[in-house]
């Protein structure tokens with residue numbers, strides 16, 4: 894099974910973000926209640942691999958319709974700001 898790709902992330906202040914794309918090898922999403930990007934890090938440095946696109950390594954939001962056994966099965970996700978949070982925008986309550 895391929896890990897879903899992060900198609901777009903508008904959170905430019907994250908260290909893994911360049912040009913509205915995620916370059917973390919694998920992000921973790923959420924806890925049991927909220928679909929936030931758990932890998933988000935606001936710092937002046939830039940990290941990740943600029944030549945690869947981020948993927949979803951794990952998702953802990955079991956009540957999303959794309960979630961099976963705490964893995965994301967969506968073909969891809971987008972991430973962005975929701976008020977003060979940094980959230981998976983593909984989250985859809987089951």
Ligand code: SF4
Nearest residue numbers: 902907910915930933
């Ligand atoms: S998906 Fe998460 S880790 Fe990747 S750039 Fe966006 S906020 Fe950062």
